[in-house]
Amino acid sequence: MSDENNHILTVDTIHTYIGQFHILEGISLTVRSNSITVLLGRNGAGKTTTLKSILGLTPPREGKITFNGKEIQGKRAFDIAAMGIGYVPEHRAIFRNLTVAENLRIAERKKGDLERRSEFIFGLFPDLKRLYKLPGNHLSGGQQQMLAVARALVADNVLLLIDEPSEGLAPILIEQMMEAIRELSAATTVLLVEQNFIMASQLGEDYYIIDDGKTVHHGTMDALVEDQELIHQYLGASVRVRGGER
Amino acid sequence: MSETTDNVKGTSTKQRTSNNPLLIWLKKNWGTLLLLAGLILFPYIFSLISGTPVSEGPPKFWQGQFIVIFIMAVYAMSYDLLLGYTGVLSFGHAAFFGGGAYAMALFITHVAPNIISSYRITLGSVNVTEAILVLVGFVLAVGVSVVLGLLFSAVSARVKGAYFAMITLAMAEAIHILSKATDFVEWTGADEGLHGVPIPAWINPTQFRLRFYFVALAFAVIMYLVTRRIVNSPTGRIFVALRENESRVQMIGYNPAVYRSIAFIVAAVIAGLAGGLYALWTMSATPTMTGSGLTMDALIMSILGGIGALTGPMLGAVLMEFLGHFFYQWFGARWPLVFGVIFIALVIFLPYGIVGTWQLRSRQVQQGWRRLLRPLRIEKQSE
Numbered sequence: 101m102s103d104e105n106n107h108i109l110t111v112d113t114i115h116t117y118i119g120q121f122h123i124l125e126g127i128s129l130t131v132r133s134n135s136i137t138v139l140l141g142r143n144g145a146g147k148t149t150t151l152k153s154i155l156g157l158t159p160p161r162e163g164k165i166t167f168n169g170k171e172i173q174g175k176r177a178f179d180i181a182a183m184g185i186g187y188v189p190e191h192r193a194i195f196r197n198l199t200v201a202e203n204l205r206i207a208e209r210k211k212g213d214l215e216r217r218s219e220f221i222f223g224l225f226p227d228l229k230r231l232y233k234l235p236g237n238h239l240s241g242g243q244q245q246m247l248a249v250a251r252a253l254v255a256d257n258v259l260l261l262i263d264e265p266s267e268g269l270a271p272i273l274i275e276q277m278m279e280a281i282r283e284l285s286a287a288t289t290v291l292l293v294e295q296n297f298i299m300a301s302q303l304g305e306d307y308y309i310i311d312d313g314k315t316v317h318h319g320t321m322d323a324l325v326e327d328q329e330l331i332h333q334y335l336g337a338s339v340r341v342r343g344g345e346r
Numbered sequence: 347m348s349e350t351t352d353n354v355k356g357t358s359t360k361q362r363t364s365n366n367p368l369l370i371w372l373k374k375n376w377g378t379l380l381l382l383a384g385l386i387l388f389p390y391i392f393s394l395i396s397g398t399p400v401s402e403g404p405p406k407f408w409q410g411q412f413i414v415i416f417i418m419a420v421y422a423m424s425y426d427l428l429l430g431y432t433g434v435l436s437f438g439h440a441a442f443f444g445g446g447a448y449a450m451a452l453f454i455t456h457v458a459p460n461i462i463s464s465y466r467i468t469l470g471s472v473n474v475t476e477a478i479l480v481l482v483g484f485v486l487a488v489g490v491s492v493v494l495g496l497l498f499s500a501v502s503a504r505v506k507g508a509y510f511a512m513i514t515l516a517m518a519e520a521i522h523i524l525s526k527a528t529d530f531v532e533w534t535g536a537d538e539g540l541h542g543v544p545i546p547a548w549i550n551p552t553q554f555r556l557r558f559y560f561v562a563l564a565f566a567v568i569m570y571l572v573t574r575r576i577v578n579s580p581t582g583r584i585f586v587a588l589r590e591n592e593s594r595v596q597m598i599g600y601n602p603a604v605y606r607s608i609a610f611i612v613a614a615v616i617a618g619l620a621g622g623l624y625a626l627w628t629m630s631a632t633p634t635m636t637g638s639g640l641t642m643d644a645l646i647m648s649i650l651g652g653i654g655a656l657t658g659p660m661l662g663a664v665l666m667e668f669l670g671h672f673f674y675q676w677f678g679a680r681w682p683l684v685f686g687v688i689f690i691a692l693v694i695f696l697p698y699g700i701v702g703t704w705q706l707r708s709r710q711v712q713q714g715w716r717r718l719l720r721p722l723r724i725e726k727q728s729e
Contacts, residue, residue, distance in 0.1 A: 155597065157593060157596065157597070176596075176601070177593075177596040177597065178595075178596045178598075178599050178600055178601045178602070179599075179601075181596065181597055181598060181599035182599035187597040189594070189597065193591070193594050193597075195586070195587045195590045195591065195594065196590065197586055197589075197590055198583060198586060198587060198590075202583050202586075205580060205583065206580065206583050206584060206587055206598060207598050208580070209599060251598070255598075255599070
């Protein structure tokens with residue numbers, strides 16, 4: 101019972117279709133409060149679709165999703181988001197024609213959210229303070245990614261879904277991003293999709309491996325790091341790439 | 347010690363903020379203020395130059411041209427709120443303009459006279475009955491626009507892009523057909539429209555052209571300020587965000603359909619008010635005011651001036667009215683043909699419209715000027 105209370109998010113065998121394609125074929129996972137859970141898996145395994153299904157952007161056809169004790173499957177995306185889920189999509193999904201300030205301001209759910217959070221946000225991403233008045237399309241890729249994460253922090257979100265924050269970032273920025281995610285996880289829960297296994301393994305506490313639209317393995321990250329065979333079986337490619345870079 | 351420095355700092359910043367805002371504001375807006383002053387003085391300057399009294403001949407004629415420009419500028423600006431800011435392509439904007447015009451004209455023709463004959467509202471010793479009735483006409487124009495805007499956005503809430511455009515076109519055509527319908531001929535005049543609307547004498551555009559000129563100018567300025575306030579508000583930022591990426595707006599927790607409807611209704615109200623004033627100006631309401639031609643005008647004016655900046659469509663309206671006037675003189679009834687060619691050229695060479703392209707290039711132009719003026723400035727200093 102106490103264990104159940106500890107879970108902020110429970111996904112119970114969801115099936116999601118995009119058009120006629122059966123993308124998620126029974127994904128189940130639980131996310132503990134104030135932890136970082138990482139979704140691992142090859143390209144096209146269904147990691148992003150899992151995040152989108154949770155938020156209702158690609159609503160699952162079957163299965164149950166419980167967030168904070170309430171069932172949220174079938175609700176509309178903006179209603180789910182307003183319940184306290186912040187989503188940081190892949191590919192630096194900011195509003196490019198709005199300034200940094202406006203990008204953050206727009207994420208307010210209550211007046212004054214931004215003022216209350218700005219110190220925290222600028223603490224994580226000092227660059228954004230300097231770039232505050234600039235339009236989004238004047239920012240570099242890394243700065244845009246930081247803005248996308250920062251935007252999810254403006255409102256009182258209790259769960260953050262973060263999709264590939266390290267994608268296309270320079271190594272030094274990856275480190276900064278990692279540091280930021282670690283810091284913000286102290287205040288909120290994070291469900292992270294991350295291909296970069298180094299980053300995933302250093303940040304994550306729990307992991308789920310998704311393959312062909314199913315959750316095939318899960319456990320604590322410490323156990324996974326020891327299990328070279330499992331890593332090779334499901335994540336082989338990405339680990340090799342990482343190894344090569346090192 | 348720190349207290350004193352704080353105090354000094356406090357006073358110095360206070361002085362700075364109390365002294366400078368007006369200057370900063372003037373410096374920032376001098377162009378707008380100059381334009382405004384120019385427009386206020388225009389009738390008098392024109393009459394001085396042409397040597398005819400302000401309320402006769404060419405000055406009177408050009409005041410009329412400008413009145414139309416002011417009204418059309420507001421109408422085009424309201425369209426930009428949809429097309430430029432929210433990224434919604436609507437082919438039904440004339441319905442709101444015409445709706446406002448008909449609301450005003452029908453009220454002044456059929457309802458107001460009865461009220462005037464039986465009631466008398468005075469403010470001190472001044473009879474303000476007619477003034478209040480005109481205001482009521484505008485309120486009705488707003489009401490009709492809100493209803494139409496709600497109707498349009500309710501019907502088209504689930505469709506986007508070209509389908510949305512088609513549905514708005516169909517609905518606007520329905521309004522157009524309604525305005526022409528012979529069933530209501532005794533009310534609306536059907537095909538002919540309502541003419542000779544008995545608008546209050548004190549605002550009669552034939553007798554008091556100059557007065558109407560200032561009313562229209564004030565209307566345009568107020569509507570511009572209001573619209574600018576809206577687009578710079580948090581809601582206005584959501585409009586822009588919607589234009590960019592609807593699913594990202596959802597992710598943050600906003601219902602796109604709701605905000606698109608808000609944009610639609612706000613645009614409808616502004617267009618409706620412009621229509622109401624236009625009905626006063628022409629003392630009529632005709633089916634042309636609800637027709638798709640007028641929607642196309644809004645589209646052309648917006649693209650000509652540049653979408654996504656309120657001043658763009660306003661400038662587009664100025665250009666279109668001016669070009670229309672002169673082209674008609676030069677080319678007769680074939681002027682739209684010439685205008686079309688120029689329009690195509692402008693779209694090719696100024697793809698962001700006049701204001702949009704200017705905003706993109708202004709820095710280059712500024713640098714160019716600076717380079718040109720540099721020798722001059724050196725000379726000045728050496729003198």
